[in-house]
Each structure stands twice: as C-alpha cells, then as structure tokens.
Amino acid sequence: MTKLDAKIPAGPLAEKWRNHKNSLRLVNPANRKKLDIIVVGTGLAGAGAASALGELGYNVKVFCYQDTPRRAHSVAAQGGINAAKNYMNDGDSIYRLFYDMIKGGDYRAREANVYRAAEVGNDVIDHFTALGVPFARDYGGMLTNRSFGGVQVSRTFYARGQTGQQCLLGTYSSLSRQIGKKSVTMMSRREMLDLVIVDGKARGIIARNLVTGELERHSAHAVVLATGGYGTVYYLSTLAVNSNGSAAWIGYKNGAFFGNPSFIQIHPTSIPVLNDFQSKLTLMSESLRNDGRVWVPNEKGEKRHPNEIPEDERDYYLERRYPAFGNLVPRDVASRAAKERCDAGYGVGESGLSVYLDFKDAIKKQGEKVIEEKYGNLFEMYEKIGGTSPYKEPMRIYPAGHYTMGGLWVDYNLMTTIPGLFAIGEANFSDHGANRLGASSLMQCSGDGYFILPYTISDYLSDQIKVPSIKTELPEFEKAEKEVQDRINKLLSINGSQTPASFHKRLGKIMWDYCGMVRNEEGLKKGLQLIDELEEEFRRDVMVAGTADEFNQELEKAGRVADFFGVSRLMCIDALGRKESCGAHFREESQTETGEAKRDDDNYTYVAAWEYKGPGQAPQLHKEELNFEFVELKVRSYK
C-alpha cells in the first residue's frame, strides 16, 4: 500500500508557506523558455496560472473547450470572493478566515493548505484591483465588503451579483496580454481526451480539435489540470451545461488518486425545477441570505399566495432552528433544512419542492433602491425565469447540485500522485473539506493559479532543465491517441436509439436520489446497481449522431456521459465507505436526535484517496490521516 505523502512543511502554521517558498528550488530565467507547460482550463485557476507562468517566461500552452477562454464556468460565479483584509474592522484576520474554512469544512480539510489559501487571498484582491476589476466601493472610494454564510464577519468582496464574471474577465485580460506577447499559446475549442505518461511522468495530452475533429498530440514537461468541478453529475445543477468530470476521470484512470469524490455541495438557493424539459438550474446567490428571510407556511399544503399569509402563520425555520446564525447558516445546513421541511409536507409551489426567500422586511427597512443596488441583476434574472418580481413577492428556491469539494488528490505543492501532473482550482480536493464556505472558491482558484502553483511547479521543473522538449512521436503518444480513437469509434458505432443527454438525465436522477443531499447504505447500494444497469444500456443503445471528423456536439456529450458513469460509481463507493456524516455528506445512519450531522472523528478523520485498479476492478482506498495541530476538533454548531 502506497503511503500518501502530503509534504506539509513543518513549523508554525503562519510561517509554513513563507518558509516553504524559501526552500523551493527556482528555475533560471534563461532556462524557463526551454520548459513547456500545458495548462488545461481557463477559469480563474487555469487562466491565472497560465498568465503567471507566461510572465515568468515559461513556454505555456493553455486549453479550453469553449470558443474563448473568457467563457470558462468561473464567469457564472455571483456572490463574491473572500479575503481577510479586515477593511470592515470587525475583527477579521487570516487566522479567522482559516478557522471558518476549517470549521465550515467540518474538519475534513488539511490545515496547512487552508491557511495558505486564506493567506494568499489578500494578494488576490490586490492583484484583481490592479487589473481593473470593479469591486464594490463605498462613497469614500474604498472597497467594501458583505457577509456570507457560515461566518460572523464581513469579508466578501463583490462586484454586484457578477463577481465571477468580473474576476474572470480580469484574469482573461492578464492572460490575453501574455497571448499578445506570445508567451502563452491559446488553444480554444480543444478537449483533452487523454493524458500521456512517459517514464512515470505526465508529459502531454491528447486533445480533440472540436472544430475539425482531428486528434492532436501536445507534449510538455509538466501538465496542469484546472478543469473545474463535476457538479453536472446530477444533470440539473447550477453549473454551465457543458461542465463535466472527464478531465478528473482521465487523471484518475492514469494513476492520479481521487480525493473524497462524494463530497459535493448542494446549494440551498437555486431557482427550483419548474418543468421537465429544463436543462439547468439557475443559482440565486447566497449573498441574498444577507437580507432575505427563508420561510415556509405553518400549515401543510397551504394554498394562499405568500403575500396573504400573515406573519404568525409563517415558519422562519432557519431562524427558529439556528438562532445564532439564522438565515446565514452554511450551505449544507440550509439545504438539508429546506429538504426536511419539504419532505415533511410544508414545501410550496406546485411540486411542493420549494421554500420562500423573502425580501419584504429588507425592502421596508433599507428601501427598494438599496436592495436593487445590491441584488438588482439577480432579481432581474429571477423574474426572467421564475416569472414573478422578488420586489413584490418572495422568491421560490430549492437546493441544487453546485460545487465539488472532492477532486484529484494533491500534496501541498498541488501535485497529484503522478509526478508532473498538477491539479488546481475546483479540480483538486484540497481546501474545502466536506463543505465549502461561500466565496472561498474564487479565492482558492485564483490563489492556486496566480500565487501558489507558479512557485511549486518551478520547484518540480528545476531538475528538468536538461530534458529537451518531449517528442510527440513517442510510442506513448501513439498508444494514447489510438486508444482515444478507438473509444470514439466505439461510441459512434453503437447506433442505438437514445441520445447521450437522455442518459445523462437518467444518471443525474439516480445520483440525486441516492447520492445527493442525504445518503444511506441501502440507497447507495441501490444507486450502484442502477448505475451499472444504465451504463450497460448506454453501451448498447446510445445514439451518437454525426461523424468523428467534424464539429460534433453529440459526440462531445457522449464522451462526457460515458465518463460520468465512472465518476458516479466512485462517488457512491466513497459515500458508502464513509459511515459518518460530515459537512455535505449526510449519512442518515449517523445523525443526532435533532437531525444534525454526527461526525465520527475517531474513525474518519482522513481524506479518502482512491486509486484506479483497472476496468471492472474495485478501486483501492488510501487514507491520508488529517492531523489537527492548531485547531481543536469540535462539534460544528450554528445554533
């Protein structure tokens, strides 16, 4: 059994990163341009990394499947980005942000990584501001903050409800500058379909040119995956519809361990499922819970219009159950509380699967104009989809799949178990434990890309300077390309009767029912069986229209769905193995009398890192024990 080495530097928490940076090896500027780096992904993580590496003088190639890097899914983030600047003078500090993330993650994240993420968060805000990201300001011209769930300070920087867009466009501008200088080569409309390993090291990728269908070989001294999360495993989720789990799956199949695959966040405030043909769920930012109050009627099956239900007939259940944090409890807690009310029959809307988010009191207190300034674009978005105005009546919301805390296992240097393969941003597992606190993903993605990876990858590359550019004629490339070609041909030759999307939808339903907000042993086993059956049906009856050598969106979808079967299975296996409840992973067998999650620190204070063992084989579990040196493990309470 391999022993996982997280390579956490020794020393006091606040000095670990600084000391580590001082000990990392460097690459001489003259040698950097001889070193090739592939970055897959152009979200905050990938575009940030590619810019920073380009600035340093490395020879960088960056990939995305969209037509331009500016459309990576990071663009859709709404609410904000955290940093412990303490501009609000409310007692914030890097330690407090670190602590909130550790606690919010239900003590299942690595202390050293989390502290570092909080530490570089401040640099991220400085950098974005310098790049011209228009964060919200007060009348004195200074940056202002708001609060997010699970914390008692205001540390969230925001750009109306479009923070992700503004941060990504800032990052895209820095990337574009490097592209203009030719230090970075942009490869858009390319999908990575395999990783190439030479002598045990990651040395390149096979990508499909999505315009021509051609398979391309790209080589490098190191490969970085910044490919985002796989929340679309539920089919309906808050993610962009093309987001997928294939890159992580490819890494895993090539030997990178997969960390905590079942840790997936269900966001409490999404516009509910309105009809059967819906292709995605639209998020209503968590920031809304700053001013919105969540409630359901006191009576089951209440049919009155929400505005007609008097105050004393409303159950503000979050305020009732969690007086200390009220509407701002963390996401996992808020999601389960909504599900509990709806399952008990108090839900509203036609399906009974939604609750109210009400701004009546906030508008009364602060005036419509202030509320509009804070949430105008979200209200507009809601009205376009939901058909009613949140200024006039409460929104209806329900939980939806949103963010994957799980991802490729990485050490402190953000390197996976394959030498030379790095994973950054949402694609790795490292900083959010079993539940992510709002606004800390943008922070982590940008921190990883701009401020951490450039140091750690240089250390790895420092002993590669004598290695000439890797030749794509090597048999390893030949073999990987052929395998991809075979996979594509196979999908096209099935010629069945059902579309890839219809399989995705059915798989999503299985995952939502059996590996979603609550899980139990029986359900997970059932889920595994259903996944097997559905995959068998897919291999027999999927219909992939078109051919391999052209622009073919059906083929793209089919490949992603095929990989999702594997990801789904791994999620269920992981969820089965973890018999405790922690964060977003709620095992019904492990709860307190009042229905709160019950952790089992004696047996499960570890990261589950799964190793691929071949098709049809059970994966092997490796445990990275989490040692809490600086924080005492406590029962997470928001009451």
Add this chain to the structure above:
Amino acid sequence: MKIKLKIWRQKNAKAKGRFADYELANISSEMGFLEMIDALNTKLIGEKKEPVSFDHDCREGICGSCGLYINGRPHGPDARTTTCELRMRSFKDGETVVIEPWRAKSFPVIKDLVVDRTALDHIIAAGGYISVDTGAAQEANNIAVCKNASDKAFDAASCIGCGACVASCKNSSAMLFVSAKVYQLAMLPQGKIEARERVQKMTAEMDRQGFGSCSNTYACEAECPKGISVTTIARMNAEFLTAKIIAQKVG
C-alpha cells in the same frame, strides 16, 4: 404551442449553407429558446437526421456563448435578453421563427449556427488590459476610486463578448465591444496610464480583423443584451482623438 422553424444549415466553413424547414408541436411557452432547439434535436436524432449545432454553455446570460439571429434580430425579440434567457412565451402559437448565425465577415461560420468569434479575443490581446504582472500590485485600498466612476466602469465591464453588436451593425463594426473595454479601463485610475496607447492598439487590431467602421446608427445599443451604452463609443472617440493629436505633436 406549435412552432415553424426556418434554420440555417451549413455543414462546415467551406460548404454552402441553406435554410431548412422544421415543425415542432407541443412546445411549452415556459420552455427556454435553447431548450426548444434541444427538443428539435432530440426529434431529428430520432429520425436519424443531423441535429443543429449551436453554441451555449451557462444558459443564464453570463458567459456570452449563445448568440442566434432570430427573426432578424440578434438574441431575438426581447430587450436586454440573451438567447439562452429567451422563453418561448415571447413567440406566438403557430409563428414561423427564422434562426440564423451571426453574419459578419470577421465571424466565419463553423457549422450551422456556430461562428468563430476569436477576432474579438485578438482585439483584447492587442491591448484590452492593464499591464500589471502577478505580484506587482499594491495594497488594494491604496487606490481610491470615486464610486461614481467605479459604477460606470462596472456598467461597461458587464459586456459578455457575445458579438451581438457586430451582428446588429450594417457595417459589422465591433465598436461597442471595443469601446466598452476602453471605457471601463479609462474610468479607473489604474487604467488611465495606458489609456491612449490602449485605444490605438485595440482600434488598429479591430481594423486588421476586418470589422467595419462605425457610422453611428446605434443599432448595437438597441441589441446589446447587457445594455452597454453608446456613450462609451463617444468617450472612446475622444480618447482616440487626443491620442492622435498627442502622437502628431510628439511626432
């Protein structure tokens, strides 16, 4: 509801395109426009025909991927709405809906309704940024920015790079797209330093990419899903003129 569709079909960049007619019954008025095309594609695949290709990703109006020319208007009939946000309730039962790709010399068709918009990326790469390297930034609150200027910068910064402005313009000008970026960065103290150089580089690249010139018809403003205002164009022209005069003087 029932919908008749006339959709542009084109096998690839080199092939000649043509309109094809389709009919869809049982369309709900609550369906999104793209979900309606999803439904058409499912039907086509069932009939062993080729589905219609179109770009899309976020499906909530923020990524700028989608962009269809619907009944003679970019992003269809509703103001300040991207194609993916458009609902079928904006169409009448039995209506014929004509769907085309963006038409502009600088946006060659890749397939069906998918066009190549990388020309816009080239314009940004030519100068649509503030030149600051990672690690070189000062403490964020050392730069005070007047709230009013910051809000205006924000309004311009909300461009999603969809290209509807180009598609709506009879000259296929990218002026609104370019001016939005120029304006955003010129409003901020951080961006002022390079403002003049930026406008020249970006305009030169816009010309090189084959976009037409702006003749102030302002069709772009009416069709922009994000409400980018043509005042950004005025500001950019002013910036451009000063840059030119200064260049002549320094000469």
